Amino acid sequence: MSSPQQLPKIELPGIRNILAVASGKGGVGKSTVSVNLAVALQMLGNKVGLLDADIYGPSIPLMLGIHGQVDQGTTPLPIERHGLKVMSMGFLVPPSKAIVWRGPMIHRALTQFLTQLDWGQLDYLVIDLPPGTGDAQLTLTQTVPLTASVVVTTPQEVSLIDARKGLEMFREVRVPVLGIIENMSYFIADDGKRYEPFRSGGGKQLANDCSVPFLAEIPIDSNVAICGDEGFPIVAKHPDTKAGQAFGVLAKIICHELDSIPTNIPLPGLEIT
Amino acid sequence: MTAVPKRIHLSRNEVLNIEWADGFISRISISKLRNGCPCASCREENEKPSDPFRVLKPTEMEPLRLIKMDPVGRYGYKITWSDGHDSGIFSLEYLREL
Numbered sequence: 307m308s309s310p311q312q313l314p315k316i317e318l319p320g321i322r323n324i325l326a327v328a329s330g331k332g333g334v335g336k337s338t339v340s341v342n343l344a345v346a347l348q349m350l351g352n353k354v355g356l357l358d359a360d361i362y363g364p365s366i367p368l369m370l371g372i373h374g375q376v377d378q379g380t381t382p383l384p385i386e387r388h389g390l391k392v393m394s395m396g397f398l399v400p401p402s403k404a405i406v407w408r409g410p411m412i413h414r415a416l417t418q419f420l421t422q423l424d425w426g427q428l429d430y431l432v433i434d435l436p437p438g439t440g441d442a443q444l445t446l447t448q449t450v451p452l453t454a455s456v457v458v459t460t461p462q463e464v465s466l467i468d469a470r471k472g473l474e475m476f477r478e479v480r481v482p483v484l485g486i487i488e489n490m491s492y493f494i495a496d497d498g499k500r501y502e503p504f505r506s507g508g509g510k511q512l513a514n515d516c517s518v519p520f521l522a523e524i525p526i527d528s529n530v531a532i533c534g535d536e537g538f539p540i541v542a543k544h545p546d547t548k549a550g551q552a553f554g555v556l557a558k559i560i561c562h563e564l565d566s567i568p569t570n571i572p573l574p575g576l577e578i579t
Numbered sequence: 580m581t582a583v584p585k586r587i588h589l590s591r592n593e594v595l596n597i598e599w600a601d602g603f604i605s606r607i608s609i610s611k612l613r614n615g616c617p618c619a620s621c622r623e624e625n626e627k628p629s630d631p632f633r634v635l636k637p638t639e640m641e642p643l644r645l646i647k648m649d650p651v652g653r654y655g656y657k658i659t660w661s662d663g664h665d666s667g668i669f670s671l672e673y674l675r676e677l
Binding site: 315447448449478479480481572573574575576577578579 | 583584585586587588589590591592645647648649650651652653654656671
């Protein structure tokens with residue numbers, strides 16, 4: 307059996323906090339949460355970057371209104387949009403093209419995105435992980451000094467099962483999990499009543515079961531999707547909606563929690579006596 | 580969750596000492612460490628009966644030395660040995676148990 311590939315550690319001294327946003331399952335709205343959280347953090351006055359680590363299915367460019375490939379000759383990367391510095395594979399390939407890569411190439415791409423672009427000094431770098439517990443996640447947790455992670459789920463049991471796996475992955479690699487974000491929790495209908503079409507309480511239950519904080523319920527609001535498709539995140543466009551407010555409050559909680567983590571002390575190196 | 584090591588030192592190339600944050604101190608001989616390599620090929624080798632007629636490689640003829648011990652993320656260490664072997668990743672939990 308061949309040796310595992312070398313995984314050199316990446317140093318990112320200009321970035322104060324690196325937050326990974328994960329979900330066990332696809333389709334729970336993780337990228338929407340990543341984008342709105344990043345913008346909400348920026349609206350609090352922070353310098354924020356957003357890395358779309360989903361090489362196979364990058365969705366961040368659309369959500370920020372960035373269309374088509376980027377001409378690197380004229381537009382430096384990372385791209386600045388809505389106050390964020392953003393990088394995605396989606397800037398380099400057309401949406402119709404499928405990336406068919408194996409692990410080592412994913413690792414190389416993500417490493418390049420992190421180390422060869424000028425992110426400048428950032429207070430927060432939000433990394434939108436692809437769903438699951440595969441190559442991108444392994445690369446990032448082993449080589450990047452992640453400060454912490456959050457796990458996004460919907461209330462249903464079927465997404466909770468996968469969210470649990472995402473959580474366990476972070477436990478295994480000792481990345482602190484700040485908590486669970488439950489997306490599509492509920493919506494407020496025209497009658498003013500709260501409806502829970504995807505069941506309820508799942509996120510809180512997961513948080514309890516895994517002894518991590520429950521951070522937020524993000525409501526269903528058709529504006530979230532409209533804003534996503536239009537490329538103008540709801541927290542910036544409609545901050546007073548329930549969803550906009552939820553992201554705003556979430557950003558404050560995340561700032562507080564990240565500031566409470568003692569400075570990441572790396573593992574000690576070997577001394578030879 | 581296992582404590583985190585505060586200090587790791589190799590003394591006289593014989594014993595790896597790990598001072599853990601909770602005060603516990605591990606002292607592991609390097610032969611025990613090498614024989615306990617958790618990588619898949621070593622585990623497979625260890626399960627086979629040893630072959631007294633196996634020709635030793637030149638790197639195995641020299642005394643075993645621990646060359647490098649690099650952190651992997653925040654959960655373990657990769658050890659590089661003088662016999663050329665370096666595919667084992669020793670998790671903190673595993674080191675604690677040795």
